[in-house]
Amino acid sequence: MNIQPDRLRSLVASIFRAAGCQPAEAQRVALRLTEANLVGHDSHGVIRVATYVQWLRAGKVLADRSMQIVVENDAMAVVDGQYGFGQTIGEQAVRLGIEKCARHGVSVIALRNSGHLGRIGDWPLMAAEAGKMSLHFVNTTGAGILVAPFGGINRRLSANPIAAGVPLAGRRPMLLDISTCTLAEGKIRVALNKGVAVPEECIIDSHGQPTTDPKVFYGTPPGAILPIAGHKGYGLAMLCEIMAGALTGGGCSDPAKADRVINGMLSIYLDPSFFQSDADFQADIARFIAWVKSSEKTDPNGDILIPGDIEDRTKDKRQRDGIELDATTWAQIQGTARSLGLNVD
Numbered sequence: 001m002n003i004q005p006d007r008l009r010s011l012v013a014s015i016f017r018a019a020g021c022q023p024a025e026a027q028r029v030a031l032r033l034t035e036a037n038l039v040g041h042d043s044h045g046v047i048r049v050a051t052y053v054q055w056l057r058a059g060k061v062l063a064d065r066s067m068q069i070v071v072e073n074d075a076m077a078v079v080d081g082q083y084g085f086g087q088t089i090g091e092q093a094v095r096l097g098i099e100k101c102a103r104h105g106v107s108v109i110a111l112r113n114s115g116h117l118g119r120i121g122d123w124p125l126m127a128a129e130a131g132k133m134s135l136h137f138v139n140t141t142g143a144g145i146l147v148a149p150f151g152g153i154n155r156r157l158s159a160n161p162i163a164a165g166v167p168l169a170g171r172r173p174m175l176l177d178i179s180t181c182t183l184a185e186g187k188i189r190v191a192l193n194k195g196v197a198v199p200e201e202c203i204i205d206s207h208g209q210p211t212t213d214p215k216v217f218y219g220t221p222p223g224a225i226l227p228i229a230g231h232k233g234y235g236l237a238m239l240c241e242i243m244a245g246a247l248t249g250g251g252c253s254d255p256a257k258a259d260r261v262i263n264g265m266l267s268i269y270l271d272p273s274f275f276q277s278d279a280d281f282q283a284d285i286a287r288f289i290a291w292v293k294s295s296e297k298t299d300p301n302g303d304i305l306i307p308g309d310i311e312d313r314t315k316d317k318r319q320r321d322g323i324e325l326d327a328t329t330w331a332q333i334q335g336t337a338r339s340l341g342l343n344v345d
Contacts, residue, residue, distance in 0.1 A: 009031060012034060038323065041121070042186075050333065062082065067082065067093055075108065079093055081112065090117045090118070094134075098127055102271060105274030106274070107269045109265075123265075125173060133270040136163045139243075140160075144261050145158060147159060148226060157227075157234075166285070177307075192215065244266045248264040292304065
């Protein structure tokens, strides 16, 4: 199924309005999910629609919530997401970080108890578009425990994304958006819906044996995702859990909270203009990027990219050609829409 982004965004917004969200939130969720598909992160795109609606119906995520400030000073704040949609709560938290950073040159926002924050790259991109650098650590408590520790076979950690953004003069921001595990759970779900294998050396079965079968990951007992780069990714995941879980007050991975997905995010914002002139900052980045790209290529016809280039190219292509959805995902979206009384062609 190939669908134009505007049509998909409109359909998803209609679904969330029918599910009980106010129009502004429905549009916001639709925008973020569709944007994830546009940039090639299908795992965090509209494949989430059916699950989000199920969570909303079950009270595991709440519509039209606003974050609550727990404590704050001029440059930092601890905020509680009240289990609202992450697309709404994340935007509120980032906006607060940008505002504080603009006044003081640096800010730190500790977000606890948010619903699923979606593609974490959305948040450093939002900051970079406002001229701010940012770094974000994320954990998922309870229902998001998916990853085995280095040397173990049982699920103990969440995907623990780390994302960062840098504003660049005359071009789209530099954007790093990675998980500390080999692949996001959503990518396993995409593979399951498509009926294809996942890449090798990414997941294990319940006995710790490597597998490429997505069905095994969701089996009983379930499999687990592996950390990236062995002990290095595991170390970063532990850091994410502490920064986004313990420090925010939302808690590290905890099976006692497995009834819902709860995200925590620790975000650090920096205004480059407080450190040196923006012209000097941008000139040095431009020189550095040119130097990196001047390396001899392994493939003469290839290209040396900087973080975010692949997403930018994918977005340009999918804006032009449409977003391809597998039959299972499209059927799930149609089924969700019909269950809410909507007609879908």
